[in-house]
Amino acid sequence: xxxxxxxxxxxxxxxxxxxxxxxxxxxxxxxxxxxxxxxxxxxxxxxxxxxxxxxxxxxxxxxxxxxxxxxxxxxxxxxxxxxxxxxxxxxxxxxxxxxxxxxxxxxxxxxxxxxxxxxxxxxxxxxxxxxxxxxxxxxxxxxxxxxxxxxxxxxxxxxxxxxxxxxxxxxxxxxxxxxxxxxxxxxxxxxxxxxxxxxxxxxxxxxxxxxxxxxxxxxxxxxxxxxxxxxxxxxxxxxxxxxxxxxxxxxxxxxxxxxxxxxxxxxxxxxxxxxxxxxxxxxxxxxxxxxxxxxxxxxxxxxxxxxxxxxxxxxxxxxxxxxxxxxxxxxxxxxxxxxxxxxxxxxxxxxxxxxxxxxxxxxxxxxxxxxxxxxxxxxxxxxxxxxxxxxxxxxxxxxxxxxxxxxxxxxxxxxxxxxxxxxxxxxxxxxxxxxxxxxxxxxxxxxxxxxxxxxxxxxxxxxx
Numbered sequence: 261x262x263x264x265x266x267x268x269x270x271x272x273x274x275x276x277x278x279x280x281x282x283x284x285x286x287x288x289x290x291x292x293x294x295x296x297x298x299x300x301x302x303x304x305x306x307x308x309x310x311x312x313x314x315x316x317x318x319x320x321x322x323x324x325x326x327x328x329x330x331x332x333x334x335x336x337x338x339x340x341x342x343x344x345x346x347x348x349x350x351x352x353x354x355x356x357x358x359x360x361x362x363x364x365x366x367x368x369x370x371x372x373x374x375x376x377x378x379x380x381x382x383x384x385x386x387x388x389x390x391x392x393x394x395x396x397x398x399x400x401x402x403x404x405x406x407x408x409x410x411x412x413x414x415x416x417x418x419x420x421x422x423x424x425x426x427x428x429x430x431x432x433x434x435x436x437x438x439x440x441x442x443x444x445x446x447x448x449x450x451x452x453x454x455x456x457x458x459x460x461x462x463x464x465x466x467x468x469x470x471x472x473x474x475x476x477x478x479x480x481x482x483x484x485x486x487x488x489x490x491x492x493x494x495x496x497x498x499x500x501x502x503x504x505x506x507x508x509x510x511x512x513x514x515x516x517x518x519x520x521x522x523x524x525x526x527x528x529x530x531x532x533x534x535x536x537x538x539x540x541x542x543x544x545x546x547x548x549x550x551x552x553x554x555x556x557x558x559x560x561x562x563x564x565x566x567x568x569x570x571x572x573x574x575x576x577x578x579x580x581x582x583x584x585x586x587x588x589x590x591x592x593x594x595x596x597x598x599x600x601x602x603x604x605x606x607x608x609x610x611x612x613x614x615x616x617x618x619x620x621x622x623x624x625x626x627x628x629x630x631x632x633x634x635x636x637x638x639x640x641x642x643x644x645x646x647x648x649x650x651x652x653x654x655x656x657x658x659x660x661x662x663x664x665x666x667x668x669x670x671x672x673x674x675x676x677x678x679x680x681x682x683x684x685x686x687x688x689x690x691x692x693x694x695x696x697x698x699x700x701x702x703x704x705x706x707x708x709x710x711x712x713x714x715x716x717x718x719x720x721x722x723x724x
Contacts, residue, residue: 263350269311278316280309289323291316291341299349300341305334330685385442387413392421397717401608402427404717416442427614428605431457435478445485448503452478456512459602459617472520473512480505480529495537502530509601525564525601531556537576545629545649546585550576558603568595568603579628587627595619597662610655610672612696612712613704620667623657647680655696671699676716692716 267290270279275294280287283301287308292299302309307326315322320335392410399405407422417440424433435452454476461470482503489496507525537550553573560566572591579585593607597619605617610625632648639645652675660667674696681689696712 269314271311271314271316273316274318276316276318278311278314278321280311280314289314289321289336290344291321291338299344299346300338301344302336302338302341383414385412385414385416389417390419392419399717401611402614403606416440426604426606428607428617429457429459429615431455431604439484445483448480448482448484448501450478450480450503450505452476454478454604457602457604461599471514473514475510475512477508477510478505482529493538495535495539497533497535499533501532502528504528523564523601525560525566526562527558527560527564527566527603529556529558541582543583543631544585545583545631546576546587548576548578548582548585550574560601564600565598566596566601566603569593570606579630581630584628584630587629589623589625589627591623593621609659610657610670610696610698611653611674611694611714612672612698612708613657613670616659616670616704618659619662620660621657622667623655625653625655627651627653642684644682644685645679646682649678649680651676651678668703669700670703672696672712673699674712678716 265282266280268280270277277292277294279290279292281290282288283290283304286304287310288304289302289309289311290299291302302321302323305325310324310331314324318338320337322333322335324331324333326332389412390410391412392408394409395407396409397404397406403424403426405422405424407420410419411417417438419439420437422433422435422437424435425431426433431454433452433454435450438449440447456473457476458471458473461472480503482501484499484501487498487500489498505527507527509523509525511520511522513519531554533552533554535550535552537547540547551574554571556570558566558568570591570593572589574587574589577586577588591608593605595603595617602617607617607621608623609616609621610623629649629651632650634647635645637645654673655671657670658667659670674694676692676694678690678692681691683689692715694712694714694716696714698708698710698712701707701710
């Protein structure tokens with residue numbers, strides 16, 4: 261029977277239908293039996309009964325309700341339900357109020373509101389401009405970082421304070437990134453100080469090998485154009501960015517190498533990021549289909565000649581089972597050989613190899629991700645372990661000098677073990693451990709151990 265009483269969140273099991281309703285001023289759960297055409301009311305808890313987790317079975321009904329420790333799931337026996345007479349189902353918990361009566365009541369209420377005085381004024385966009393709210397450790401080979409994130413009250417300005425360590429060159433960097441989104445395209449700015457960049461130059465005819473060390477102070481200003489091209493069953497995004505940077509280089513004194521003159525390098529950094537992915541179910545490690553492509557180009561302007569181009573991409577495909585994924589990744593980096601300035605080396609070699617910067621570097625990887633178990637276990641009301649999963653991988657990378665016709669292979673294979681957790685019932689965190697067997701360790705200038713172990717700090721599953 262039609263009624264003003266809301267009936268919501270129906271759950272069907274065979275001939276039984278459980279649903280949420282309102283009964284005598286409380287949120288309740290009823291069960292309708294199609295065989296007998298009868299409706300029964302479950303005993304209502306003190307804080308109500310709710311339906312997002314509602315399910316009905318032959319002997320019990322599962323529901324949610326509020327407790328002093330948050331929303332909890334409970335089960336009630338169907339035998340405890342009380343039949344409700346059909347005539348009562350059409351009764352109203354509150355008398356119906358006609359529309360005209362509501363209008364009259366609203367007029368009286370508005371007339372009785374006192375004036376607060378004052379005059380309207382524009383809200384300042386700079387209110388709580390640096391409103392830091394989150395922190396995150398991050399690792400994206402070959403760089404480790406730790407960042408503090410913030411946004412102002414109007415959500416038009418985002419800020420980041422970060423620390424970064426580069427495994428390839430061993431430098432440390434601290435800095436600030438800011439984005440103003442009150443205009444379109446967005447306006448970006450950055451400040452950073454890099455300590456102890458180290459580059460070893462190989463020997464050339466008439467010039468022996470030498471190592472350069474220097475510090476950098478960089479300031480930049482740019483534009484970012486984010487485009488949301490989502491449609492149909494796929495999420496699509498394209499982001500374009502460009503910035504102009506002023507870089508001050510301060511070389512460090514070395515006992516074995518003459519100290520070069522300090523210099524200023526101006527350069528343009530441009531790039532794009534394209535991503536597309538299908539909708540993802542809760543138990544999927546990655547989407548069934550997705551791909552990501554990134555392009556970054558840096559070129560010096562003015563009296564200095566230097567350039568660097570980095571291209572990377574990833575393709576996500578379904579595995580043998582619905583919850584498994586086959587992931588292919590690849591990257592390529594090219595730079596000049598004039599040696600007037602070296603842009604930071606952000607190229608990721610095969611897992612386990614670091615510290616090389618060649619004019620041409622290439623890498624391809626194959627990964628197979630699969631689930632091991634769903635522990636669904638909590639510890640000390642602090643961390644909740646949702647899933648245990650693994651990845652078997654094979655990486656192949658090659659480095660080549662422009663004087664060399666034959667590239668040097670650097671390959672590795674191994675396994676990663678990941679723990680998908682949720683901390684304080686709020687923050688999803690993934691961490692793990694990696695073992696890699698270096699198949700070409702002897703090809704490195706200083707051969708490392710062929711057995712490489714690494715702890716994987718919290719990471720995101722799909723890059724933006």
